[in-house]
Amino acid sequence: GAVVSQHPSWVICKSGTSVKIECRSLDFQATTMFWYRQFPKQSLMLMATSNEGSKATYEQGVEKDKFLINHASLTLSTLTVTSAHPEDSSFYICSGGGGNTDTQYFGPGTRLTVL
Amino acid sequence: DAKTTQPPSMDCAEGRAANLPCNHSTISGNEYVYWYRQIHSQGPQYIIHGLKNNETNEMASLIITEDRKSSTLILPHATLRDTAVYYCIVRVGAGSYQLTFGKGTKLSVIP
Numbered sequence: 001g002a003v004v005s006q007h008p009s010w011v012i013c014k015s016g017t018s019v020k021i022e023c024r025s026l027d028f029q030a031t032t033m034f035w036y037r038q039f040p041k042q043s044l045m046l047m048a049t050s051n052e053g054s055k056a057t058y059e060q061g062v063e064k065d066k067f068l069i070n071h072a073s074l075t076l077s078t079l080t081v082t083s084a085h086p087e088d089s090s091f092y093i094c095s096g097g098g099g100n101t102d103t104q105y106f107g108p109g110t111r112l113t114v115l
Numbered sequence: 116d117a118k119t120t121q122p123p124s125m126d127c128a129e130g131r132a133a134n135l136p137c138n139h140s141t142i143s144g145n146e147y148v149y150w151y152r153q154i155h156s157q158g159p160q161y162i163i164h165g166l167k168n169n170e171t172n173e174m175a176s177l178i179i180t181e182d183r184k185s186s187t188l189i190l191p192h193a194t195l196r197d198t199a200v201y202y203c204i205v206r207v208g209a210g211s212y213q214l215t216f217g218k219g220t221k222l223s224v225i226p
Binding site: 031036043045051107108109 | 147149151153156157158159160161164202208209211212213214215216217218219
């Protein structure tokens with residue numbers, strides 16, 4: 001299957017700082033990228049959907065000013081957690097889809113810990 | 116998207132076939148059945164998907180009933196590395212559409 005990478009794989013930051021997570025589709029063009037969040041022992045929850053060159057669409061309850069998403073190219077999307085707080089600590093996972101593929105492929109995830 | 120129902124957990128002996136059921140009685144005609152799995156602390160891995168015909172790839176087989184109201188994912192020879200949470204999701208067949216994850220089935224492969 002297609003490959004999606006995420007960077008970094010884990011990050012620890014202080015409360016109040018911002019963290020950027022990169023998501024890249026390595027061998028396909030992802031016209032649509034998705035960002036999910038997963039808390040311990042829970043399932044994945046969709047945070048937002050972004051189409052290349054357009055503003056992201058956020059799910060209800062997700063603050064668009066706190067979770068900034070940029071999808072500037074068909075192979076790169078970034079999620080910036082601004083002014084992170086301990087409650088933002090979670091496992092963040094991206095996926096790519098669209099283009100010539102009828103499914104989504106997921107990145108390995110980024111573990112964010114906010115102290 | 117149609118809702119799915121899966122057992123919360125299953126055990127399978129190593130080397131035996133693992134059969135994971137999924138009910139999707141409200142599936143629409145244009146919705147596919149997708150299967151993903153998530154090994155602990157990793158991103159979900161795509162396994163297989165199908166519309167109405169049975170499908171097989173190098174990882175698994177997907178059996179969909181004729182009325183499409185249920186399906187079974189078959190891992191022919193389960194190994195310890197197949198221990199994971201398996202998600203059955205129904206969705207229109209386009210990569211630009213979101214996937215909605217339920218609780219899935221926790222498959223434990225036992226030596």
